[in-house]
Amino acid sequence: MSQPLALVTGLAVGALTLGLQALPTPDVRAVEAVLATLNNSGAAWSFAAFVACAVLPVRGWAAALAGTLVLLGADLGYYACTTLFLHDDVSGAALKGPLAWGVVALVAGPLFGAAGATWRRGEPWWRPVALGLLGGIFVAQALYDLVVLRYVPEAVVSVAFGVGAVLLLGRTWSERGRASVATIAWTVLMCVALGGVVLVTDAIFLGR
Template identity: 50%
Template sequence: MIESLPRRPHPALSLLVCALAGLAVGGLTLEMQGTLPGVLNHLGNSGAVWSLAAFGAGAALPVRGFRAAVAGTLVLVGAVVGYYGSTTAFLRDDVSRAALTGPAVWIAVAVVAGPIFGVAGALSRAGRPVYRAAALGALGAVFVAEGLYLAVVVRQAGEAALMVGLGVVLPPLLGRGGADRLRGLAALVPMTLLGAVATGVVYLVAQLAFR
């Protein structure tokens, strides 16, 4: 008798998991801000960490292409909602019109970054070698770019070193073999240039929005 193959989860179920995971990530990172010691505390207030969650959704779930983009977006939008929802529920933050500027800005960023890292996660799992390298390089680059921002703009040397270190470690850590790891590290350089530009744009938009 031929055994039946295990069924893949319904796409709608996968996307629901992404949304719920995003809510959990948002609430968890708020909790991390009050518990992690020293420079590790920055991990609770890091856009790169949220991007890693979107990447993980694309890599772990049986999605690709458009669905991977939607999965990454749901994770990041869910993280924004989970974070600010937690600040409102547990910290009694203001819910005035002015206070909604923050969530609005970061949801806009999530809608742009979510598809990028969701698709990158899917490509890191099943893409061609050059695509896997670009995906791994993109993930590492968002950490390195954030580290450069912390070093140059915020002047937080310890936090900057932490993020740059994570950015350099992630591509070889997640690569599927020696060649994958080397290609991922090579892609880290051009991807970091793109990431630095993107970080600068987000910084300028945030400055204008919160002025």
């Protein structure tokens, strides 16, 4: 039952993402930055996979599969809604988007699914490592926003989400401290991963 729920959760996340993008944005830069982080950020979808697998009664490979289904569902839900509600064309070129993010989902889904389950039900030593992954993806997203896109407010919001996740989800100050160290390590790895995502998407969209 957990796997179908993971897929449905992903479909809902994808649809919600498009819905947030369609909302009229207030002419307030801070609000724009928060909405951009929620509706145009791979970190937000990764967070959804993490939370879903923390809530669902899954462990190990089942958690990895559930995380993958969340991200594949989000990919499918988002692009299905663009076709149904925005009347986007269904063509070979249009399918490059879901294909690119589907490839990313196959890599990120197992990682964040397993991390969510580990944070909730894993051994005490591993919980900060899992939580650090969540913090790391947001900090890496912030660095991408700042260095590549020059989006300073979005970078600040992403850092706030990453730090907030570690502080709020850590059970003790010791765990928060170890999760902070893990966040630094994961940030480096996630920056490399984001570089890989850029290469994959460029290869699919631009044929490079």
